[in-house]
Amino acid sequence: MHEVGIAEMLSEIAIEEAKRHNFSKVSSLKVQIGEMAAVVPEALIFAFSIVSKGTILEGAQLSIEIVPIVARCDRCEELFEVENFSFKCPECGKVSDHCISGKELLLISIEGEKGEHPHV
Template identity: 35%
Template structure:
């Protein structure tokens, strides 16, 4: 449910960007969503279709790039994607630590149509 306000925010940012550029519509929004960002891309997509109705963002393509989280092994100093039900390093078996990879949440680009 907490995707609702964040989706409103995305639409607000894109709409402001469109106004700044005297655009007639927003065509494309690229969003980066990490696995550990706390947000679910599919939910944002769903809310986007609902909230954007009647706004300058209506009909825009929302492209969501999902980033898989990565762990880091404290012994080998390597980063890796974990296997299901395991945090173990693929090289030595030690449990890894979470990294910042996978916590991303940002708008990568906004494309608008200018008459």
């Protein structure tokens, strides 16, 4: 349900970047979402399509990359992918919740057309 709020924050940042780089139209946005983040991709895409209406982002495609949870063991320093949310190191069995990735909520890039007269 909080995807609407996240879509609003995403739009704000994307509009700021589009203006800074003198875009006239944004056609797509790349976003990374960690598997650990409590965000449902379909809900975010739907919310984004609503909140972006009437802005330079209207109609832009939101492409979402899901980032797997990777942790580092604090005993043997092994990097391992966390499955079923078990942070137990497969090498030595110690539980370490030191996440290297998997909590991301990032705007990675925007694509579109550059023009002389950007519309707002």
